[in-house]
Amino acid sequence: DQQVKQNSPSLSVQEGRISILNCDYTNSMFDYFLWYKKYPAEGPTFLISISSIKDKNEDGRFTVFLNKSAKHLSLHIVPSQPGDSAVYFCAAKMEYGNKLVFGAGTILRVKS
Amino acid sequence: NAGVMQNPRHLVRRRGQEARLRCSPMKGHSHVYWYRQLPEEGLKFMVYLQKENIIDESGMPKERFSAEFPKEGPSILRIQQVVRGDSAAYFCASSPMFTAGGQETQYFGPGTRLLVL
Numbered sequence: 001d002q003q004v005k006q007n008s009p010s011l012s013v014q015e016g017r018i019s020i021l022n023c024d025y026t027n028s029m030f031d032y033f034l035w036y037k038k039y040p041a042e043g044p045t046f047l048i049s050i051s052s053i054k055d056k057n058e059d060g061r062f063t064v065f066l067n068k069s070a071k072h073l074s075l076h077i078v079p080s081q082p083g084d085s086a087v088y089f090c091a092a093k094m095e096y097g098n099k100l101v102f103g104a105g106t107i108l109r110v111k112s
Numbered sequence: 113n114a115g116v117m118q119n120p121r122h123l124v125r126r127r128g129q130e131a132r133l134r135c136s137p138m139k140g141h142s143h144v145y146w147y148r149q150l151p152e153e154g155l156k157f158m159v160y161l162q163k164e165n166i167i168d169e170s171g172m173p174k175e176r177f178s179a180e181f182p183k184e185g186p187s188i189l190r191i192q193q194v195v196r197g198d199s200a201a202y203f204c205a206s207s208p209m210f211t212a213g214g215q216e217t218q219y220f221g222p223g224t225r226l227l228v229l
Contacts, residue, residue, distance in 0.1 A: 004154075034217065043116070043203050043220035044155070089154055098168055099145065100205075100218060102154035 003027045004092050006103035015112045019077040023090030023103055026071065030092040034100065035064060035075045038087045047088075048075070080110045114139050116206050116221035117186075124227045131191040131198070133224045137206030144187040145205040145218055146179060155203060161187060194228045201225050 005024045013019045023033075031052040036044035050057040050064045050073065057064050063076045077084055087107050091100040117136040125131050137144050143162055147155040157171040161181035172179070176194075181187040191198055202225075205218035 006154075036220070041222075041225075043118075043222045046217050046219060049217060091155075098143070098160045099157035099171065100147075100155070101157070102147075104152075104154045 002104075003030075004090055004101050004103040006088075006090055006106050008106050009104075010107040010109065012109045012111060013080045015082055015110055016079045019075075019080045019084065019108055019110065021075040021077075021088050021090075021106050021108065023073045023075075024071060025073075025092050027092070027094070027101075028071070029094045030101075031095045032093045033064070033066060033073050034091045034093070035062075036089045036091060037084075038089060038105070044089060077108075080108075082110050082112045084108060085110045116204055116219055118204050118221035118224050120224060121222060122225045122227070124229060125194045126229050127195055128193050131194050131226055131228075133189040133191075133202050133204075133226070135187040135189070135204030135206075135221060137187070137204075138219055141206035141208050141219075143207045143209070143216075144181050145207070146187075146189050147203045147205065147220075149201045149203065149223075151200075158189070191226075194226075196228050199226055199228045 003026050034049040035047040038044045048059050048062045048064050050066050066073045087105045089105045090103040145160050146158040149155045159172050159179045160168040176192045178190045201223045203223045205220045207216040207218045
């Protein structure tokens, strides 16, 4: 019962171009979504989040888009940099809930 | 360093031994969460605690696993009689007290890599 899905195990992008990471969810009770970035042997680092009352949130090079009707969100990184190479996890949370439900992650490789 | 602290970073145990993982939340955070990541998978929720209380342990295995967050000191995740399948990365996260809407961000520690031989 995988409620949060990241269907692309990996993505390779040229430096300076846009990286688009996708995430789908099945539980309509989720109302808060987060993206985390993880380097090997480290813990996940919070990147950006979005509430279900919004359809877009932007923070520097990172923008998250939410399409509630499609139960889909995406993370855009522009321009991509080699230091962005990492595993990206999408996570979701229910209103007043406490646990995060994670996707399996997407490995992003930014080539210089 | 005001981040979430976890120790040890690496832990090796033989089958049947006990493993104790420690987590100190960020300063000012009163909520602690434990997650487990198996190889090639995402993080899976295990337990959510506040000081001296277990709030949600729906992700904890029924046997051998326990967690606590005492009034003083770090949160402890204890695994008794470890088996090879317990080998994983265990991450602790913390968040501040809930605000309206429950949209608190959880901040993660560096994790403890447990290897059971």
